[in-house]
Amino acid sequence: MTVITYREACKQALRAALVADPRVFMMGEDIAAYGGCYAVSKGLLAEFGAERIRDTPLSESAFVGAGIGAAMAGMRPIVEIMTVNFSLLALDQIMNNAASIPHMSGGQFAVPLVIRMATGAGRQLAAQHSHSLEGWYAHIPGLRILAPATIEDARHMLAPALADPNPVLIFEHVMLYNVEAELDERIDAVDITHASIRRAGTDVTVVTYGGSLPRALAAADTLAAEGIAAEVIDLRVLRPLDMTTVAASVARTHRCVIVDEGWKSGSLAAEVCARLVEMVFYELDAPIARVCSAEVPMPYAAHLEQAALPNAGRIVAAVRQVVRPA
Amino acid sequence: MTVITYREACKQALRAALVADPRVFMMGEDIAAYGGCYAVSKGLLAEFGAERIRDTPLSESAFVGAGIGAAMAGMRPIVEIMTVNFSLLALDQIMNNAASIPHMSGGQFAVPLVIRMATGAGRQLAAQHSHSLEGWYAHIPGLRILAPATIEDARHMLAPALADPNPVLIFEHVMLYNVEAELDERIDAVDITHASIRRAGTDVTVVTYGGSLPRALAAADTLAAEGIAAEVIDLRVLRPLDMTTVAASVARTHRCVIVDEGWKSGSLAAEVCARLVEMVFYELDAPIARVCSAEVPMPYAAHLEQAALPNAGRIVAAVRQVVRPA
Amino acid sequence: MSGDKLHLDHQTLLHLLAQMVRIRVFERRCAEMYQREKIRGFLHLYDGEEAIAVGVMEALTPHDAVIATYREHGQAIARGVPMTHLMAELFGKVEGCCRGRGGSMHIFDRARRFIGGNAIVGGGLPLAVGTALGDRMQGRDAVSACFFGEGAVDEGEFHESLNLAALWRLPVLFVCENNYYSMGTALADAESVTDIHAKAAGYGVASEAVDGNDVVAVELAARRAVGAIRAGGGPQLLECRTYRTRAHSMFDAQLYRDKAEVEAWKQRGPILRFQTWLESSHLVFDDEVAKLEAAAEEEVSAAIAFAEAGHFEALEDLERFVVMDEVPA
Amino acid sequence: MSGDKLHLDHQTLLHLLAQMVRIRVFERRCAEMYQREKIRGFLHLYDGEEAIAVGVMEALTPHDAVIATYREHGQAIARGVPMTHLMAELFGKVEGCCRGRGGSMHIFDRARRFIGGNAIVGGGLPLAVGTALGDRMQGRDAVSACFFGEGAVDEGEFHESLNLAALWRLPVLFVCENNYYSMGTALADAESVTDIHAKAAGYGVASEAVDGNDVVAVELAARRAVGAIRAGGGPQLLECRTYRTRAHSMFDAQLYRDKAEVEAWKQRGPILRFQTWLESSHLVFDDEVAKLEAAAEEEVSAAIAFAEAGHFEALEDLERFVVMDEVPA
Ligand SMILES: Cc1ncc(C[n+]2csc(CCOP(=O)(O)OP(=O)(O)O)c2C)c(N)n1
Ligand SMILES: Cc1ncc(C[n+]2csc(CCOP(=O)(O)OP(=O)(O)O)c2C)c(N)n1
């Protein structure tokens, strides 16, 4: 067992991928000379050279599209969009090319591309740099969307993402990079299909993912002290959703709170809720509750930002309300 | 009473707006010399001249951004993005500027901009030209999203949209342009805040909007013949949602089916469902059902396209299932 | 035929003419099939521009990649996509090259490295940069030929793609089919500088403007450009000046241009010109032209029959390939 | 002072120096406040580039619009945004120009037509085209001055915006602050052609490259450009060549460049150079410089005190202005 940061886990994953397959290469803004905006790729240029660790111009649409083309030409590109905030500039390529070409070409072409981006708020970066759009991206057929919330997933999700013949988007939450934990070296692979029960419980199911997992776990601790046993599910894969795991849990607990850093209206939390209604409506003993971000462009001031984000306190309150309505 | 097309209603609205306010002007691709890709703006160039009816280069990001800037400088631009499919290229401007600047600037600047676009499938235009993303756009705080489904709304929603100090996106469904109906000339205004009950009923609430309204009404006819009285609600405004009207209806009917041309996962239908769970859970006698588009890049072949879209038959089946579960 | 010189032998000349005629006839029948509602959706015909697809394609090898737009029947045919598969695609049949999912705007043919058929203006340029990058990284001596209209020059993707290709000296042949209109918008109403090939200077990309209605000139220029790319000269831009003598699509009333302008260009049409020149120079015999026309008619008729006889994909397969099970070999 | 000639009178010279010093001192204290965690988020300082904001701003009138980037303290100060409001903004206080919602990257000041503070590279260019269009349509004789780094030149928005502004001959002054790096990426690793002002030719936009570390040269060039715009010459591009002598932001270890390179540029810093020249030419008296430095220190200290004394916006107001009730007059 060694203790490493989430950032280091991401980097180990990249390094392993580059070593394992000569078709793998990285491109993105400031990943090489600068070492990556969040220092994830620091050192990789020296190790793998400028052919495989490519700094790109600030041309999100072009280099994402180039990643798609390179994937179609037989490479296994890992494209880094520095943060999700800039990915809007590449959205046409992602939706209209990466996600559409396999089906639209009648299955002639696959797009085995991985796109990584940092996501989320909490660092006072204000409206244009604090988006949490991974749940929104999960609307798009043809994509697989991953949200590693643990060191283990940060370390091991990349390999199956690269092995996937489809475009895979990996969202790394900015507040997780500095998180440290033990990496169990006996585990050398994870799947990218299942949700994971991170804490078992019987009274309520708390469904979450990514940067909100630590918040949900903290809330579960508090709730445990009050005698409420919350089961915490980490979705891990935002598309396609593993609703089997979630629905089975809710069928046991009969109550559910969904925690999602996206804006509430049209959030992934809404989708999870709608699916539960479709799947286990008659098992529900209380309305499903959502704890999401306030529907505001994220403000800079710390107190406003924190007020806008889901946190353990709001999760605890939502669970209490669901478990013991006033 | 005169019978006009939806297209003509859109045009009358534009003409009236141009006449009423010298600050109003239009810009977009092929709106002037060509007359508009769906012929909505045909004739306006001759009537209002090239200063106010502006053909733009194929530069969605720049001319949408220019619309934002012009609005901030005191104009009341109506920007046409030919179809929603191309709006992804302008999404950064829409989300990070239009929707963010008012809040981010502490209320110093408003962005009184109207963006119109055609949306939806049904014309065999295949994957890249058949998106139905209005529900997806409704995720973004700061925007008002309108979906005129009737001739009356097509004629009258534009004026309040222009009067709104906020960016308003108007989505016109491509399958509606040729629809004809009577325009009641005694009505000279509509609101852009409320959903509308288009058909009263007691057994089930069918919630829909835009291009799916005719499908829902057709389904209600069929259902009526079977003795099922469906109430059909046209959301009209996709953001902010008028859930009061919807919840009140469901509180009466106790059953709900939501029809939405968006892809199912992460659809607006999911949001409506989640809100109903939050608001009227204990009134629900059956799971809420969704009739959405299949989660595929839209295929070209007619039979596949029709199979992917919501239609009256699927709505009828969903309602039957909700009202009289097998 | 190679390098900078064309051996204008009899067979070659006939071949160039035949290719253009095949495209023309195919599309004339497409328009007819559209009227008969066998083809639906958007249908963008290539009349008047055939010399470009034919000329450029002669300069490519099967290893090269071709990336095109929604107006790509000409490129597809010149590239060798069988008309049967193409017509079946337009009919929405499962025998179509994309199983009927793509339609006219999305022709793909993996066997011929024909990578779309892209209906987002400018959307293909980044892809071509990517295929060129992928090829180069794998040591393949392949060129990515990317066709786009002058309308795509307005888009940011043009700028970003030319820069990236030039920066990394990638083997991309950018072929701008400048037909002076993007839908109904005249070039001068869309671009502040209408000399498109001159824009390449901003990226350090070598470029040339060529009479896009002269198939031999196009082929020569394309061979020069492809030669330069293969010699390591980095991306090249070829601006082919031409004219679309039909409407933009089947929904276009052409309010934006004069009939006389269209007529004038028709007189300069690539087939008419080339054929007239061949005939007046006695480079072909009378019956040869008639023969190749008949062959084209026959080929297209066979394609229509094939398409007619085809089947609609089973509804159960609607979701197939949304998510791929494997990367096709 | 007007037109093409600067009257380099004593007051003018002192004013230019004072403006640059105000910016420099303000930002030195910002860095300090960052260390003390009074300021958070991303903080991009302008050290070494002050001559650009100061020089350009001298050429503008209050009616003109200014559109800037996330590295915009310099522009804001030169434009007259009160330091108190600016510092309070950085402290996240409701007394800040944006009520503490914008922070360093999003400075807006309606009274001074200061329209951001935009943290999306290239995101401000389309806006500037729009304010220029709006002004022109309303018959205002106003210029929209748009500042952006050379990194923004990579983005499609640069291309689309220059074309649109040129096509419609809009009164936009595009000011490229070329500091040779976008974060850690050297210009030559991002642009195939590194001579940015030359790119304007592709749009028919007149352009000039100027020593961005020479405040007088910048002012002169800006006056020429603004004059040309007001005379109806359409948009102009001014490339100001400069260098950022601090890190990109507070998180940058500067692995990508040599200390020696930074040192060399420091020696050519705009304040040092201008002040040295003024002093060696005996255009200022010793105590004048000391005085304006002291005044700047005092102004910044007062701004810090103001910011310290400010309040955090009430949580109930979090959602205020997401949707506006009216268009501010
Ligand atoms: C991004 C985008 N914007 C708008 C359209 C609508 N549209 C389809 S074809 C076309 C004209 C394109 O003109 P050009 O690139 O010159 O090609 P041409 O049709 O002349 O061959 C337009 C505007 C589109 N498909 N994609
Ligand atoms: C669209 C976009 N891509 C990436 C970033 C991340 N980023 C912030 S500043 C910066 C460098 C920009 O360089 P330049 O335009 O030269 O301005 P400078 O910082 O040198 O003043 C980058 C890449 C961003 N903010 N927006």
Ligand SMILES: [Mg+2]
């Ligand atoms: Mg064209």
Ligand SMILES: [Mg+2]
């Ligand atoms: Mg820079």
